Each structure stands twice: as C-alpha cells, then as structure tokens.
Amino acid sequence: MAVTSRGAARVVPLAPAVVLLALFMLGPVVWSFYGSFTNAALTGPAALNPEWIGFDNYTALFGDPNFPKSLWLTVVFLFLSAVVGQNVMGILLAGLLRSAVKPVRSIASTVVVAAWVLPEIVAAFAAYAFFHTEGTLNTMLAGVGIAGHDWLYSTPMLAVILANIWRGTAFSMMVYSAALAEVPPELTEAAQLDGANGLQRLAWVTLPVIRRSISTNLMLTTLQTLSVFTLIYVMTGGGPGTDSSTLPILAYQEAFKFAQVGYGTAIATVMIIVGAVFSVIYIRALRPEVD
C-alpha cells in the first residue's frame, strides 16, 4: 500500500510532461504511421475518402528506383555534413580557439556563430548566392584566375554538404567549447608528464573525458541534418533530376507536388525509422559507463 502511494506520488508531477510529449511528439509519429497505410491524396477520389491500403505505399516505395538513391543521398549527406563535417570542424575550431588570443577568438567565433544565427531560409539564400554559377564563389575564383564551376548543377551534393557544414558547425563548436572547458587541466598535465604527445593526449585523455558531449552532439546534429529541407530545397530543389533529393525533399515532392499524401507520409515514416536507428546506435556506442 505504501509502495503504491509512493509510486503515484512520483508519477503525478511527471504527468503533464508525459501528456504533452505524447500529444505533440508521439501523436504525429503515430499519425504518420497511420497515414502511410492509406492512399490519402490532395485531389481525386482518395482526397474525399482515403482508403486503408495496407503496405501498398511501402511496396511501391521499395520498388521505386528513386528511393534507394534518395536513401543513399540522405546517408551521404548525414555522414559527410553532420557526423564528419560539423563534428570534426566543431571540435577543431573549439580546440584552436581555446589556445587563440582573445581578439582572434572573439572575431572567429562571431563569424562562425553568424551562420547559425541566420534564419534557415536566409542562410539557404546566402548559400545559393555563394554557390550559384554567377555567384560569389565563382566571382572570387575568377578574380584569382581560376575558372568557375557550376556547383549547384554539376556537384549539387557537394554544394549542399558544404553549405550545411557552414551553417551547422557553430552549434558543435559551442557544445565542444563548453566540454573542453570542463576537462580538468591536471589530467592533461599528468599525461604530459608521462610523455604523451599532443595527439595522444587528445585521443586518450580529452576525448574520453568529453565522450558524453560527443554522443549528445552527434545525436543532435544527426537529427537536425536528417530533417534539413529548406537549405536543399532553396539551393537545388532536389535536382538536377533527383541528384540531391534526400528523403525530406522526396517526401515533399510526392506529398505536395504530386499530391500523394499517403505515399509522402510513408517516406516520412522511413525518416523517423532512420532517425531512431541512428539514435540507438549513438546511445549504445557511447553509453556512459559508471564514473
């Protein structure tokens, strides 16, 4: 009896949070699963009476040659721009800025953070203007005598990956700056006394100490990058053809351009699963041991 009432006393304060989470976070997920099993559409008979069509959307999706390509582009985009780009750049910048003199530190971090502060649509237009055939980058290259390149058309993935690194690095840099500041100096000093060089100190002392920040940061940047839509849509529209159509672009195209909402929702559901898989991997791989 005492146990039950203690249990209830613990649950009550959590209830509002759980209800909100269920309503605004779990709700859409469940709705997305449901919608992906219907033929909901924006026009035609299915707009009036969507029907339950079982796994038809998924069968069609897995048979669509654009889908594996889109999934692959999403993974490439995630890995290169978030996992490698933003995290490595973020930790490097954080490390370099720690040892930089104050004016350099303030100027450099302001420049980096500026990209993060911009609203996504503004950042996307800025990146578009930068990479456009007659844009800033090609003009600068022409200034030093290098022939330009039509970035957005010939190498659309490279362009959007670079743009996403530019936009997202500030977040990782701030997370790692905070984490590095927490590394106890006596640990690195002790390692130095034991004869460890800079690289060894980073690999065996600093990184293990900040591994929980790494795990959290990897998860956040991965999930942010998985849902990047505006940046790619403004820069390339998913094209040319489908050469930069990641899953969010493909879902938008099917649902809103081609009016097949049910099919688009099936793609969104696949994204939820991809995101969940990545999260589980990070949580497992970097599970904090007792310390």
Next chain:
Amino acid sequence: MRTARFFIAPVTAAALALSLGACGSGGGGSDDATIKVAYQKFGNFTQADELFKDVKVDFEEANPGVTVELVPIEAQQNDYFTKLALMNRSPSTAPDVMYEDTYMIKSDVEAGYLAPLDDYLAEWDEWDQFVDSAKEAGAGDDGKTYGVSMGTDTRGLWFNKDVLAKAGLPEDWAPKSWDELLEAARAIKESDPDVVPFNMYSGKPQGEAAVMQGFEMLLYGTGDTLYEDGKWVLGSQGFIESLEFIETVFTEGLAPTPQQALDTNIGNTVQAEWLPEGKVGIALDGSWVAGNWLESGVAPWPEWSEKMGTAPMPTQDGQEPGAVSMSGGWTLAMGAGSENPDAAFEFISMALNRENSLWFDVANSQIAVRTDVAEDPEYTESNPTTEFFTDLVDVTHFRPATSDYPKVSNEIMVAMESVMTGQQTPEEAAAVYDEAVAGIVGDENTIQG
C-alpha cells in the same frame, strides 16, 4: 532522461509527418456575408488579379452586404494546385470561387472540392453564348458542369525575326518537320552562339507547362498518343522519339542549359526578357504569350507585332495534318462547401459576362469561348496573332479527360527531366514512365502502343 531520449529521437523526423498529417483537419465557418475568391497571380500573369479586382468593386456595389475577399496565390502552376487543394481541404479556408484549370476539374470533382453548377447555368441566359467545346471542358465525369470557361488557348512556335534573319532564315519561316526545326536551331546557334536557339519547357519545376507546351506538342505530332479508347498507351515509339527530341535539343546546346531550363522562373524570363531582347530565337509556347507585350501586360513591347513571327508546330515528319497544337484553358468553379452559393455564382456570372470575358480574353491573349466575344471587332483586332492561333483549333488536341491525368502528367515531367539532364536515356525514362503509369491506373487500363 531516458524518456526524453526515447522521444527526442523520432521528433525531428516527425516534424514533416506532422505537417503532412495536419492537412486534413480544420473547422469553423466563414462569415455569411463574405465570399472568398482564390486565383493564381505569379510572375507575368497578373490579368486575373486585375479582372477580379474590378469585378469585386462592381459586385459589392450591386450586392450590398456581401464582401468579396480576394485570395491571390503567388505560386508557380503546380504549387498553385497544391495550395488550392490544401485550402479546399479545410472548411475555414475553402474558397467560394476558384480559378481552376480545366485539366484539374475531373480530379477535383472526385475529391469533393467543387459544386455542380447545372441549376444555375440553366437559368443563366448567357450560357448559350459559350461554344460546346468550352462547355465540355468544364464537365466532370458525372456529366454535370463544374467550371465556366474563361477562354481557351492553342500552342505553336514564336520566333524573333531579327534572330532568324541573322541566321539566314526567312520572315515567313515555317518548318515542315522536326528536322527542319532542328536545322533552323542549329543555324541560329552557328550565327550567334550567345543566343538560345530554341526554348521549350521541360522538367519538374515547369510543371504542366513542360508537359503540355513541351512534351505533348511533340508526342501528338508523332501519330502516337497518351490515351486511347479509355486506356493509357504504354511503350509507344512516339513517346521514346519525343524524349529523343528533348535529348537532342538539350545535349546539342540548342535549348537553354539544363540549369536555366530548371529554374522556376524561366517562363517569365523567356517571355518578358529573352524574346524581346533577341536572346531566344524560337520558342515553343502558348497563344497567350503576346499578353505580356500588350500595353496592359507586364513587359510592354510596342514593336512586338513586327518583330515576332509565328509558325505552327510541325508534325514529326510532316505527316498529316502537317501541324499540331494542344488546347487547354481555365475556368471559374464554385467551392463545394460554399455557404453562399447564390452569391458565388453571381460573382462567376459577373466575372465572365460579355464585357469582362472580352477584357480578359484580350488582355491575356486568350481564344474567346463566348460567341459574342469572338465576333467582337475589339477582340478580333486586338492582336495580330489572334487569327493564327484561332486557326490552330483545326489541328488541336485535348489532354486525356480523366481524373488520373494529373498524376500521369507528373510522371511525364520526371521522364523529361531525367532525359534533359542526361541521367537516363529516352528508352530508360520511357520504361520508368510505363511502370509508373501502370502503377497509377492499374495494368488493366493500359495498352501497348
């Protein structure tokens, strides 16, 4: 913390799902004394906006107590359909009157967005002024009429006489086959490499313009067709050869570069800038293009009638009837959920009375569908190309009149884009199209061409 982690994971990805799922809900009603009129206003197309602004003033004067709320949707064609469909899904945003493309009518009727107008039309003494083809264009699969036609159109070749003269081509140039068209384009390229020899719309960003002004103008000149006796034609030679034509113009540099062609704004640019400035030689485009250059248009160009020539789009090898055209057109339709259907129809009949139809057909270079407008000297003398484009009605084709057409049209855009960007050969793209169409309409509704 564990709970939070469990939830964080799917949340970001779910944001999109949320926006997808949310489009079905909504509620509330509109003010009784208000009718909402939704229409497209994009780039150079401002004529509908002007028309409805004028009609709003007259309508409110004639109907005290009723307010007209104009909802101009600034979006490219296919995005316009999407926004209109989203508005129609919620009673609180559904328009009472909407500017509706004829090819969306059957599909939107099945979606329950449109109200039949037969009872109103039976009492409208001006309805017999509309030609039969215009009445048919506004019909749903159930035979009822859902849209009142604002005008129709045809398509053909526009060319800048100065550019052609430089390439040694005559003022009355008229190609007899695709090869002659391509030869002319090559001659223009040789005479001035900075000029785009030939423009046709292609790819997903151009939407239905690419399919109708581009692909179908080719396909219907090969002798093959999209849809025959109630079945979709798959695997036809004409389909592949039309894609081969697209491949030729884009790989030989006879068309704009693919990145220019895939820019959402290329239609506006070609019509308002490149043609007047002599940066495009030949353009495969609609009869309404001259509307840009009239005094009332967005890019007035008084000399256009001397500088621009027109020629019918030839059939592939010059086979009978020698030329090809496609016709569509837009209508005004009434929302199924309208709480003021009487006022909504009143607005439609006022917007499409003789005077306003005349104004719109002239300003937007439409082919009149009202007999009294078609005979009016103000219409016949408004534009030196009116006669040319009206005569194309003899060789014109209509898009498959089925509610599946908009979906099939999307697959054509996809095929065009993958060919113009070199990602697929015409045969591969046609095979992908065949499979997609069979998936949309079902194998039993297809035949091999």
